[in-house]
Amino acid sequence: MAKQLNAALAGQVDKSRLPRHVAIIMDGNGRWATRRGLPRTAGHKAGAEAFRRIATYCKNLGISYLTVYAFSTENWKRSETEVNAIMLLLKKYLLEAVDSMERDNIRLRFFGDMTPIPAELQALAHQTDEITAHLDQGDFQANICLNYGGRDEIVRAVRRYAEDCVAGKQNPSKINETLFSGYMDSAGIPDPELIIRPSGELRLSNFLLWQCAYSEFYATDTLWPDFDEAELDRAIAAYQQRDRRFGAVK
Numbered sequence: 001m002a003k004q005l006n007a008a009l010a011g012q013v014d015k016s017r018l019p020r021h022v023a024i025i026m027d028g029n030g031r032w033a034t035r036r037g038l039p040r041t042a043g044h045k046a047g048a049e050a051f052r053r054i055a056t057y058c059k060n061l062g063i064s065y066l067t068v069y070a071f072s073t074e075n076w077k078r079s080e081t082e083v084n085a086i087m088l089l090l091k092k093y094l095l096e097a098v099d100s101m102e103r104d105n106i107r108l109r110f111f112g113d114m115t116p117i118p119a120e121l122q123a124l125a126h127q128t129d130e131i132t133a134h135l136d137q138g139d140f141q142a143n144i145c146l147n148y149g150g151r152d153e154i155v156r157a158v159r160r161y162a163e164d165c166v167a168g169k170q171n172p173s174k175i176n177e178t179l180f181s182g183y184m185d186s187a188g189i190p191d192p193e194l195i196i197r198p199s200g201e202l203r204l205s206n207f208l209l210w211q212c213a214y215s216e217f218y219a220t221d222t223l224w225p226d227f228d229e230a231e232l233d234r235a236i237a238a239y240q241q242r243d244r245r246f247g248a249v250k
């Protein structure tokens, strides 16, 4: 039933009511590979291609921000081979991004704690940050969540805020949601209106816990490497049919 409804929604995107910010939990790479008799790392490679495809499509549609979950604070529990393969793929992607960001007007930002990330990757992320700083604020922005956890993001924000209080720059009696949002990795970016999770799992797995307060959630059984433009159309069309009340009565 849900599948039929999803199929019917493809191609029904109202371009005048697009979400400004779409977030995706890029899940299902491992299962995609296993089903083909391939190593899990082949799934991550296909997943990286899906990201490239969907980021380009979001930019062309006119979505302002795409935030993707690439590696969680919990994903270090995986084998060293798998973690290394993911880091290598990220390096390859960032090297290409450094070359093409300016030409394609794509801003890149990272959410997450970069301190345990390999130095080479950190340096590349620093380079993409510098390019992003020069690009127009209105350009499409992709946020890559790397060693990211929603709880960890909140704890890091609290730490920075507490340090500012100790330094006399903040006063605890003045804190409010807007001020606190400014300490998050997502500072200055509107909350995602739509969060998509492929691969059939119905959980957030520690993704954007602060920002998801009123996000619309969309799940599909499609595995991330198979997620294409039509799938994104379906998710956006479903989002556009939701009645967003924000606690009020209409």
Ligand code: IPE
Binding pocket: 026, 027, 028, 029, 030, 031, 032, 070, 071, 072, 075, 086, 199
């Ligand atoms: C998502 O795909 C990518 C990462 C978590 C890094 P998975 O690797 O979790 O794929 P499944 O869930 O095992 O199929």
Ligand code: IPE
Binding pocket: 025, 026, 027, 028, 069, 070, 071, 072, 075, 201, 203, 205
């Ligand atoms: C969430 O997927 C993290 C990313 C997609 C990067 P997981 O595969 O790690 O989540 P669980 O373990 O199924 O909750």
Ligand code: MG
Binding pocket: 027, 028, 029
């Ligand atoms: Mg998974």
